[in-house]
Amino acid sequence: MNLNIFVQHFINALSLGSLYGLVAVGYTMVYGILRLINFAHGDIFMLGAYFVYFATIVYKLPWAVGVVIAIIGTTICGLLVDRIAYKPLREAPRISALISAIGVSFFIENFAVVVFTGMPRPVVQPPILMQPIVLPGDVRLIPLGILVPIVAFVLVGCLLWLLYRTKPGLAMRAISFDIETTRMMGVSVNRIIALAFGLGSALAAVAGILWALRYPRVEPFMGMTPGIKAFIAAVFGGIGSVPGAMIGGLILGFVEIMSVAFFPTLSGYKDAFAFCLLILILLFRPTGLLGERLEDKI
Amino acid sequence: MRKFLTALMLVLMLCTVASADEDVIKVGIFNCLTGQNAFGGQLELEGTMLAHTLNPTILGKKVELVIVDNKSDKVEAANAVTRLIENDKVNAIIGTYGSSLAMAGGEVAEKAGVPVIGTSCTNPLVTQDKKYYFRVCFIDPFQGAGAATYAFRNLGFKKAATLVDMANDYSVGLGKFFRDSFKKMGGEIVASLFYQSGDTDFTAQLTALIDAKPDIVFLPAYFAEGAIVLKQAKELGATFRFIGADAMDNPEIVTLGGDAVEGFMHTTFAYDPSMPEMNETAKAFTAEWNKIHPDKAPNVNCALGYDAYILLKDAIERAGSAEPQKIRDALETTKDLPTVTGMTTINATHDAEKDMGIVEIRGGKKTFVGIVVPEI
DSSP, X not given: OOHHHHHHHHHHHHHHHHHHHHHHHHHHHHHHXXXXXXXXXXXXXXXXXXXXXIIIIISOOOXXXXXXXXXXXXXXXXXXXXXXXXXXXXXXXXXXXXXXXXXXXXXXXXXXXXXXXXXXXXXXXXXXXXXXXXXXTTEEEOHHHHHHHHHHHHHHHHHHHHHHHSHHHHHHHHHHHOHHHHHHTTOOHHHHHHHHHHXXXXXXXXXXXXXXXXXXXXXXXXXXXXXXXHHHHHHHHOTTOHHHHHHHHHHHHHHHHHHHHHOGGGGGGHHHHHHHHHHHHHHHOTTOSSOOOOOOOO | OHHHHHHHHHHHHHHHHHTSOTTEEEEEXXXXXXXXXXXXXXXXXXXXXXXXXXOOEETTEEEEEEEEXXXXXXXXXXXXXXXXXXXXXXXXXXXXXXXXXXXXXXXHHHHHTOOEEESSOOOGGGTTTOSSEEESSOOHHHHHHHHHHIXXXXXXXXXXXXXXXXXXXXXXXXXXXHHHHHHHTTOEEXXXXXXXXXXXXXXXXXXXXXXXXXXEEEOOOOHHHHHHHHHHHHHTTXXXXXXXXXXXXXXXXXXXXXGGGTTOEEEEESOOTTOSSOOHHHHHHHHHHHHHOTTSOOOHHHHHHHHHHHHHHHHHHHHTSOOHHHHHHHHHTOOSEEETTEEEEEOTTSOEEOOEEEEEEETTEEEEEEEEOOOO
16 A cells, blocks of 8 residues: 555545544434433434435525525424423433434334335535545545535534533533432523434534435435444543544544555454444443543432 | 035035146246335236247147236245145246245245246345256356456456455355456456445545556445445546446436446346347347337346246247156256347256346446356
């Protein structure tokens, strides 16, 4: 492998890793606040991609309009999921909410199969984002590959600002410690949780849109693999930690791409490489890279 | 009382069957006429029925088709074959689209000793260790050899690579046969890369392929993944060509892949209504089909349904009898039989060895570019 090829691999890894990171951020945020692993996150992500497909291909709306519609539509779907499937279980044991999340995931996937059929659909790729820029040494970079990390880092920045510099953010962090006490302090807990879900869904929508642009194929089960990968990335980085999820996503992307780059004959086992690394990290740091050590209250 | 009545009815039924006309050859058809595979099963049935209309008698005896729907369901497939053998006492059976359905039905026919001719069940397991199952189509791995032969002999490429879905038996089998065949002819395999079903990012594998500098890459993928691979290859500036197999044969590939699929080739059966040089059987078939179905063009499934009947007719004529055992023996010795999808020879594993077609996407349309005789 010469330097040019290595640089190409590096660029590919950055693009893939920041996509994983973006999905993982939504996962980790909901977990951080509610201690709920929202397994439906990958399916909300899929809905975001379908909104773009319908807006741009079926109704032929301009691209920017499609993106706005997709983010709003997906956020509404996320809020509905919270209202229908999670809110009634707020007082129930955590495991019930987890099972409910798995149920929601199956429901959305199969609902999508019935409504949209299983046939994969194409996505409009704005040419300005796709025209490769040829760098010296025939390394190719598509503008989308730069856009994805930029969007990811900007969104993570905004999220951190919201969590640590605003009142609703303060309320969210308070809820993550103790829901009851927060309620006694006069915070409208359900509204704040809904806000967290709305934000998580909007993040899923952005990730879904960028994913569909990068891999232009929309289908009902497209959220499954990214969902699992993002969950791993979130655990990698320390679930509950927003910067951790981004770092976890990047590491996962780099491990996957570089394992193929250095061991092409083992390319079918790239997921195995990623999982081995996950096990190693968890053995030595059970709460992930940036996870805080949580003591169980007795 | 009820038991007695049932028994009486059974006896009566058996009598009617036993007294059936000796001068009729009964051919059972089990295919998926409803359910998820109905699209393919219907076309094959129409092909078989056309062959029957054109050849209503064999050895001077009238041929009667008994059609049973297997509903694209494994249990129904076994039931359908049981019904054909026990109720209708058929001499031979034709079917089906879908390898898993063929396997379910094949077990029943094997025990009863009735020969079956598969139409488009291409998984190697269908005829493996079976004495009575044959098929008119080639098997999956054969296509790998076909693609290798075309790449090496017709296109003159000397360096090839494979990109295989390691979680899919079909893909793994084809990839292995491609490499074996390509090396045997004297070509070089410069890289052999893998992915897993469900992957969407192939940039790592493609960059590694670009590094290995092959002339052609064999991609035995399903069309949804294949289209994305082709798209990313174009973005990365790959200059090598791609060749795939029949799982890439779907019009959606152009919708998904856009201009990135231009120049992509895949193997298929050697029949297409648009092909320039048709053999006599194919010409006759196309003309007759167009007479009966002026509104739709025939496809490969129609042709295979037709060919299954022709194969059976040939075997019965050579056997000089419609006894299941004799038909079986004759089927085993089928050699160079002219059929719509090329010259058909039944090999030791009961699979058809025949020419293979190559299709290329040109101007967003499937174009038949040539016929190749795979070198295994």
